[in-house]
Amino acid sequence: MKKCLLLVKVSLHNIKYFKCLRGEFFMSAFNLEVTLEKAVHNFLSEDPEGMAKKVAVDYSKEKNMMTFQYLNRDIAVSYPSAIFMNSEDLTIVEKILILHYLTDSTGQPLTNELISFKELPGGDIYNGPFFNRSIRPFLALFGNNVDLFRKAAEQLGGYSQDLGDVSYTFKVLPKVPVTVVLWEGDDEFPAAANILFDKAAADYLATEDYAILSSLLVVRLKALISAD
Numbered sequence: 211m212k213k214c215l216l217l218v219k220v221s222l223h224n225i226k227y228f229k230c231l232r233g234e235f236f237m238s239a240f241n242l243e244v245t246l247e248k249a250v251h252n253f254l255s256e257d258p259e260g261m262a263k264k265v266a267v268d269y270s271k272e273k274n275m276m277t278f279q280y281l282n283r284d285i286a287v288s289y290p291s292a293i294f295m296n297s298e299d300l301t302i303v304e305k306i307l308i309l310h311y312l313t314d315s316t317g318q319p320l321t322n323e324l325i326s327f328k329e330l331p332g333g334d335i336y337n338g339p340f341f342n343r344s345i346r347p348f349l350a351l352f353g354n355n356v357d358l359f360r361k362a363a364e365q366l367g368g369y370s371q372d373l374g375d376v377s378y379t380f381k382v383l384p385k386v387p388v389t390v391v392l393w394e395g396d397d398e399f400p401a402a403a404n405i406l407f408d409k410a411a412a413d414y415l416a417t418e419d420y421a422i423l424s425s426l427l428v429v430r431l432k433a434l435i436s437a438d
Contacts, residue, residue: 242302249309250292256313258289264317265414266384278384280308281430282367287312303422310419311383318413324389324406327424330417344424345403348390351432353401356394362434363390374404380427385414388427 253261258276262269267278275295276287285308286295292309294300300308328337352359356376363370368378374391382388387408395401405424415423 242306246302246306246309249306249313252313253292253309254290261312265312265315267312276312279381280304281380281382281427304426307415307419307423307426308383311386311415314415315385316413318410320385320387321409323409325409325411326404326406327417327420330407330420331412332417336418336421340421340424343421344405344428347425348392348405348428348431349401349403351428351435352392353403354395356392358435359390359392359431361438362431365434366430382423382427383414386411386423388424390427 258269258274259271262276265278267276269276269289274289274291276289278285285297285300287293287308288295294305294308297305326333327340328334333340352362359378360376363378363380366380368380368390371377371379371389371391373389375394377389377391379387379389389406391404391406393399393402405427407420411420
């Protein structure tokens with residue numbers, strides 16, 4: 211944990227964090243199992259066919275299985291056992307986020323209109339931590355190398371957009387598109403970036419989940435360039 215002048219315990223969607231005065235969140239692992247148990251409980255309380263229809267995933271009644279893609283990889287979740295199949299490298303945080311998506315979504319249509327993180331409900335409160343955990347690391351990786359971002363984005367299944375110097379939309383989950391925009395730095399101006407969401411984003415995940423999800427997206431992009 212980085213040194214801080216003061217640590218304050220806060221709760222985001224029942225996951226405990228410590229907030230530093232500099233605005234960074236550090237996840238506390240001891241509460242993750244409890245949060246996962248609650249997410250599984252909520253998952254089991256839902257009708258699987260209705261749930262699958264709302265979030266645009268496939269559900270096989272014969273196999274008792276939901277199948278979909280998460281960050282360009284195939285995911286299968288059994289119902290009612292809530293077992294993630296062939297997903298040994300999924301972290302507990304990712305499993306929690308996926309279960310939140312499956313159970314908390316309203317099924318509202320996407321608008322194809324983009325909004326920033328601070329335009330999400332309560333987003334202005336968490337905008338500093340969001341910047342520090344998502345945009346700042348992204349800029350450190352790609353701020354002066356749009357070609358490297360382009361390469362990693364295409365490996366992750368992103369599709370190009372006409373925003374900034376280069377931008378890609380990633381289908382993180384079937385109804386959770388996330389658009390990353392990069393303005394490359396030069397001798398006169400530093401690099402800048404933004405991460406944007408569909409205007410209906412709040413109908414699929416809580417704002418704090420988007421903060422974590424965005425960080426996970428950057429981590430996945432970093433893993434792709436590190437593997438080359």
